Amino acid sequence: MFKSLKEKLKNVSKKFGSHIDDVIEKESTEMVQESTPVTSQIETETVPAQQEPKEPSETSFKVLPETESPKKPKFSEKIKVLIKEHEILLSEKDISEPLDELEIILLENDVAFDAVDSIINHMREDLIGKKRKIRTSSEDFVIEALKNALLDVLGEGFSLTNYIDTHEKPVKVLFTGVNGAGKTTTIAKVAHFLKSNGYSVVIGSGDTFRAGANEQMRTHAERIGVKVISHQEGADPSAVLFDAVSYAKAHNIDVVLADTAGRFHNRANLMNQLDKIKRVMQPDIVTYVDEAVAGNDAVIRAEEFNNTVGTDTVVLTKADMDTKGGAAISITHTIKKPIMFLGVGQGYDDVIPFEPERLVNELLGAEN
Structure with a gap:
């Protein structure tokens, strides 16, 4: 029952999870790079000609205090992926591509446009801008969100x-x-x-x-x-x-x-x-x-x-x-x-x- 849809949802969930993994890896690398301290700088000062040098050489060297690189906006402010205590925070940009693919799959499998729109919006609200615990894998993370979206559309049934x-x-x-x-x-x-x-x-x-x-x-x-x-x-x-x-x-x-x-x-x-x-x-x-x-x-x-x-x-x-x-x-x-x-x-x-x-x-x- 629903064989075509099951296969395509399984594939898109895997790709969606892999996409999130790529985003996490990229942002992890950026965070590590940004947290690396800037090394001390050495400034060379030229002694004016009319002033006697303090040392035998014509130039003196002074070690300047460590300086910080210009502050960048926080990741939370940028609504980017945040990895902290096993949580992630996704942006619209991070998931727009896999959401587009999911939308096409649903439409191709005769899901009505309004229902597709509801599922995609539910996924977007569930994934974007909210800290979520990653318990097992990014694929499971996506499947949980997709499950919630489908259940919201299907309702409670009738006994x-x-x-x-x-x-x-x-x-x-x-x-x-x-x-x-x-x-x-x-x-x-x-x-x-x-x-x-x-x-x-x-x-x-x-x-x-x-x-x-x-x-x-x-x-x-x-x-x-x-x-x-x-x-x-x-x-x-x-x-x-x-x-x-x-x-x-x-x-x-x-x-x-x-x-x-x-x-x-x-x-x-x-x-x-x-x-x-x-x-x-x-x-x-x-x-x-x-x-x-x-x-x-x-x-x-x-x-x-x-x-x-x-x-x-x-x-x-x-x-x-x-x-x-x-x-x-x-x-x-x-x-x-x-x-x-x-x-x-x-x-x-x-x-x-x-x-x-x-x-x-x-x-x-x-x-x-």
């Missing part, structure tokens, strides 16, 4: 199980998204995940528009052993999901997972239908589903859906096929809503709760 445990049941989750993003399969995976963790689930088959959607959902439900509520093809999806919620209440079901037809934000009739579904079902969580491999397109669509109908959480499918990772890094920063799950394969077990720190550690090769 569905924690939400269920702390809210009135049934918890109602409405899934939205564009055509072909994998909503139906994702719902089956999430249902399997919840059932495996001890929660009771009912599925509302609200995609009454797509031919075969009901059959597909029923097949999934039978395989994972959960109840599905459905109406005939072409029925009002609001009525289907109302019945699903009613069933859950009557049977003390913990969670309702509601499917909807895929739609684009610019289809006014379908978006109005989604508004009606929300009014009738009154979901606790609206989840936007899209493909991680869509990159910046997924980020743009998520923003449009959020602006049109609202979004609480995001699920990214096909994360296992995504070498770049741009969507996963960018979506939460762009719409200010957390990722809930990542789809990482074809099996029902292939959905994992999104844990930002775990993802960042994987990207940077850091220990959990």
Whole structure:
């Protein structure tokens, strides 16, 4: 997962660390040179002709006191690298080149511009003008700063199980998204995940528009052993999901997972239908589903859906096929809503709760 981005972040972190090492070595040399005392100078004085010399020779020699070279601005004032008690202080100039390279890498891997800008600014604030202890190596120093920057962009994530445990049941989750993003399969995976963790689930088959959607959902439900509520093809999806919620209440079901037809934000009739579904079902969580491999397109669509109908959480499918990772890094920063799950394969077990720190550690090769 995110193989291309992981390799490039690893390489740029090494180069970034080496760059800092070079700066430290250069400034260490300069400090040593500047601290070397100036040797005593000898001044020759010529004795005036009319004055008798004090010594037999015509000239006398006087040893002048040691003098100091002109004072230069302190390193702290110059905001240069300071090495004192295993601390360093970096300037903008010292890290501008590797930051530019990092920016290009992130953009090439489909990280949205605003997210890239936030990461670079966070790195700049974390590294410039602040004394930081060097515990192991400059590369680790850079990785720590990059980790903090990525975590700041990714946010805290969202635990569905924690939400269920702390809210009135049934918890109602409405899934939205564009055509072909994998909503139906994702719902089956999430249902399997919840059932495996001890929660009771009912599925509302609200995609009454797509031919075969009901059959597909029923097949999934039978395989994972959960109840599905459905109406005939072409029925009002609001009525289907109302019945699903009613069933859950009557049977003390913990969670309702509601499917909807895929739609684009610019289809006014379908978006109005989604508004009606929300009014009738009154979901606790609206989840936007899209493909991680869509990159910046997924980020743009998520923003449009959020602006049109609202979004609480995001699920990214096909994360296992995504070498770049741009969507996963960018979506939460762009719409200010957390990722809930990542789809990482074809099996029902292939959905994992999104844990930002775990993802960042994987990207940077850091220990959990």
